[in-house]
Structures are given as structure tokens and as C-alpha cells.
Amino acid sequence: MRQPWRVAVVGGGIAGLAAAVRLRDRAPAGTEITVYEQSGALGGKLRTGELAGQPVEFGAESFLMRDPTGAESAAVALARRLGLADQIVHPTVGRAALVIDGGLRPIPGGTLVGVPGDLDRVTTVARPAAGADTDGGRPLVGLDADVSVGALVRSRFGDEVVERLVDPMLGGVYAGRADDLSLVTTMPALARAARVEHTLTGAVRAAQAAAPRAPGAPVFGTLAGGLSTLVEAAVTASGATVRRDAAVRELTPTGTGWRLTVGPTRDPELVDVDAVVLAVPARPAARLLAGPAPAAAAGVGQLDYASVALVTLALPQPELPELSGFLVPSTEGLLIKASTFFTTKWGHLRRPDGLALVRASVGRYGEEAQLQRPDADLASTVHRELSAVLGAPLPAPVDGHVQRWGGALPQYTPGHADRLAAARTALRAAHPTLVLAGAGYDGVGIPVCVRSGETAAEEIITALGGSAR
Secondary structure (H helix, E strand, O other), X not given: OOOOOEEEEEOOEHHHHHHHHHHHHHOOOXXXXXXXXXXXXXXXXXXXXXXXXXXXXXXOOOEEOEOOOOOEOHHHHHHHHOOOHHHEEXXXXXXXXXXXXXXXXXXXXXXXXXXXXXXXHHOOOOOOOOOOOOOOOOOOOOOOOOOEHHHHHHHHHOHHHHHHHHHHHHHHHHOOOOOOOEHHHHOHHXXXXXXXXXXHHHHHHHHHHOOOOOOOOOOEEEEOOOOHHHHHHHHHHHOOEEEOOOOEEEEEEOOOOEEEEEOOOOOOEEEEEOEEEEOOOHHHHHHHHOOOOHHHXXXXXOOEEEEEEEEEEEEEOOOOXXXXXXXXXXXXXXXXXXXXXXXXXXXXXXXXXXEEEEEEEEOOOOOHHHHHOOHHHHHHHHHHHHHHHHOOOOOOOOEEEEXXXXXXXXXXXXXXXXXXXXXHHHHHHHOOOEEEOOOOOOOOOHHHHHHHHHHHHHHHHHHHOOOOO
């Protein structure tokens, strides 16, 4: 009689936990699932804390409600599966601004992550190059080519559109720069349209038309109880054994599965399993893959990451504009790259005493030295820069928190998608019971990580002989 499957999930972020839930739902009854998390905290960049007596996100803030096809996103589907759908709430203020010449200007509508489909609509923040977006009689991008977003937009719209609009929009998501980020990976819909359309404005409009969205439908959501409730519910639903502070240091194929070396070098624990979901960032993944799958390790190891700090301040009755927040072009010379007015943006966080929660994101790729400042220095700089942008001194904070995320945001350089596909193909051919998930390989955002984890679980189920559910 076949023994129950034993599956190890290495990495307790939302991708690994989504994989564990899918394994519980689809794998044969009795499957033993163990989640190994090197740190003491589950959820990865989903972390709800408390500030001034109120829950607040110290990591990811929200998730997309829809996927590119218009269906509900994987994050919404997971929340529904976990019985949390009734806790989904949406922003009550959606308007955001850009910092231009030291002041706030509304972000123009009609753009795709800052790339305009109508140049006349962005003149309030940037001057597009005249006559550069011409029809040359062929698609903008070759069928199998990838370019940086910055290079493409500069060639068609000029420097100001990149520096004042596209760069801060992409920087708010990736903490990187448009000139270094892959079009195919960071803006796949635009990349597909650019392989057909002859102008960039035409490609933007085509990409927007291909993305169905009901008028007035909310774009973003979060959970009223905090995103850590998604983590806790996923752990419960998965029925997995969770090993915290358990570093997996080595993966060794055994012929029938895998042997994990867990824990300190001097006193290691050896664990045998049938399959492994590897849901950790690129560098630790590459180290674990180096022995059993060197070709995959080489491809995965090329992915680099940016570090950021999130500074959250509790301010007594400040004068804040009716905005969800603002983005800052790097040309403005500020430490802040983005700010969110939590208690303005999210109605469920508003307090009768008027205390406001404001968060600023600090650091871009290549600016790690800025993050070496002490917490108090970061917090005071953020407070000073917020006051300058808003044009009036903000009251002294009554509470504050600095959350540092080292190596948190992947930097997808051109060609990333092909490198990752080759790495996964090599891994699948050599070891079908060892699968990569989440951790930035497939893109950023909670829905992408959830979908990546679920896909990895399905691959494991197939490799082990199919579902019994």
C-alpha cells in the first residue's frame, strides 16, 4: 500500500502558504505537508502590526481585485476559499499625485503604469517629445525581443515622460528604475501590444482595450482585519506542520524524493520527503539548487533585488489633502519615493480622534547606502520631507515605526522571462518533484505570488501521480 505523500514547502511567505493550501485541497487525503520558514514570522512581506493602538500594514498594503483577463484575482479567490471574502474592503479615496517641482500635481488619467495613450493628457506633469512617436511601418518590438521600459518610452515620448511619470510609477511598485526594468515582465500587456502596434500611443490604447474592467469596479482591495489574517487562515486551512526558525541548508536527491538538511551545521536534521516546493527568493534558491540543478541555479541566480524601508508615522490631526498618497520622481532629490495616507485612503482605518497614519517608502535600487541611517534619522527625514511636499509643517508624531525590507523587491532586467523559463525547463527535466514558486520569479503582488504557489502545487501533484480529489 502506498504511503501518504510527504511534501516540503520551503518558505513560509504567501506563495508557499498558497501552495500548501492547494496541496491540502487537491492532493490525496493524508498527504503530509511541512512548511519550513527560516525566520520566526510567516507571511513574507505580508505583515500587519500595530501603531498608536491601531492595526497597520508594515509590508504589502493591498492586492489587485482582477487578473489580466478580467476574472477575480488569485488573491480574491484565496480569500474566498479561506472564508475571508466578507472582510475585503476597498479604497475610499483613489486619487493620487506626483511631486513635481516640489509641489503636488494630480496623476494624469489614461496612462498604463504611467505610459500615456494620449499625450495631451499628461502635459500637466511632463512635456512629451514632439513628433517622435511616428509609424515606421513595423511593430515597435520584435516578436521575441525584450527591452527596458525606459528605453522604449524615451525613444517615443522623450525624457520628461520617463522621469516624471513612468519612473515614479514603476518605482512605486518595484523600487527600481524604468531604464533597467524589463518591458515583458513588468508590463506584459503593453509588450504584447507593442509586438503588433506601430506606435507607442497605439500600443497603450490596445493594451488598455484588451484589459476588460467593469466601469466603477474597484481595482484594489485589502482585508479589514489586516493582511496577516490571510496568512493565519492559510496556515489553518493547509493543515500543514509549520517549522519556524528552520533553515533548509541543502537539498539532496535520493532517487525516490529529496533529503532536506535542516538547522545548524553542527547539529543538522535530515528529513526525507517525496517532493519540494521551493518558495524562497532567488539567492537562497540558487544556493539550494546549485548541487542538484546547476543550470537552473545559474538562471535563477541572475535575479537581483532592491531593499526598501517603510516609515509609518501616527500624526495628531494633520492637514492632509484628500489624496490616497503621492509618488516622487527621483529627479526631485527626496529620500521618499512614495507616500500613502492610510487613514485617508482606507475608510475602515479612520479614527474619531483624527489621528492619521501616514507611510513613506524609502530607497530605490542602488541606493542601499541611504538605508544605513538609524531609524530615528529616517523617521525625522520622512517627517521633514512630508511637511515640505505638503507646504506646511506637520505636527510631531505620537508614534512611529520603521520596517526594513532587505532584498525585498525583484529587479527584472530585460530577458528575465526567457532566463526564468529556461531555468524552470532545466529543473523540470532533471527533477520534476522540485518546483520553484513565488518569491518574485513571476512578478510582484499578492495575486501573482498566490497563483505561482498554486501552480507549483499542481505541478507537484502531477509529478507524484495525480490528484485523488
